[in-house]
Amino acid sequence: MFTVRKLALTLAFTVLVALAFGVSCRGFFPANSLLSIAVQPPSPNVVLGQTTKLQAWGTYQNGGGQTQITSGVAWSSDTPDVLSIDENTGTATGQSLGTATVTASAQGLSATASATVYIIVSSLKVTPNTWNFSGAAGGTNPVGFVVTANGGTDVTSSAIFTSSNTTYINCVNGTDPVFCSAIATPPGPYTIVVSYPQTNLTATINVTAN
Numbered sequence: 001m002f003t004v005r006k007l008a009l010t011l012a013f014t015v016l017v018a019l020a021f022g023v024s025c026r027g028f029f030p031a032n033s034l035l036s037i038a039v040q041p042p043s044p045n046v047v048l049g050q051t052t053k054l055q056a057w058g059t060y061q062n063g064g065g066q067t068q069i070t071s072g073v074a075w076s077s078d079t080p081d082v083l084s085i086d087e088n089t090g091t092a093t094g095q096s097l098g099t100a101t102v103t104a105s106a107q108g109l110s111a112t113a114s115a116t117v118y119i120i121v122s123s124l125k126v127t128p129n130t131w132n133f134s135g136a137a138g139g140t141n142p143v144g145f146v147v148t149a150n151g152g153t154d155v156t157s158s159a160i161f162t163s164s165n166t167t168y169i170n171c172v173n174g175t176d177p178v179f180c181s182a183i184a185t186p187p188g189p190y191t192i193v194v195s196y197p198q199t200n201l202t203a204t205i206n207v208t209a210n
Helices: 002-028
Strands: 034-040 045-047 051-053 055-060 066-069 074-077 083-085 091-094 098-106 109-118 124-127 130-133 143-149 160-163 169-172 178-182 188-195 202-209
Touching (some): 034 109, 045 051, 091 109, 124 188, 160 169, 169 188, 178 202
Parallel strands (some): 130 202
Antiparallel strands (some): 034 055, 051 091, 083 091
């Protein structure tokens, strides 16, 4: 009888120790929850008609830096006609020139990145490439310029117009055409340099204020 009772007490004690040890383990080693996520690369550039694989990286509670999240990520694009993206794999495809915001979501958290769809440019042309006006009169009406690449592809809205003197001559980027205006410009030659992302090519508008 004593042996049976002792065995029962031993088993009960063992169970209690196991339960306590389990709780203790959970206390010392909590679940490694996700604190934040980020999209890599942070500013994706995708060639028109080609694909780029985006990644989601997470920062976890237990530290150790960022780790790539390989499953459970939902992807979306706010402008799929510019940039489409596979909601499961994060593979982005350039559909038309422009920009789109990409969102990666996982475990109730999300991160965004601004993606640009571009073409590989071998030549750049701006029309017109000269601008003459009376500086004393303030330049009259804004002038619209159009930029083409590779002999005819309109890339105006993605081109960057940089004035040699922003005090007198300014351009509003991101439109098609791009409009530049002048305010009480002193006589003299000026330039507006037109560039395009992902290329070192430029085109120049020669500006003359009389």
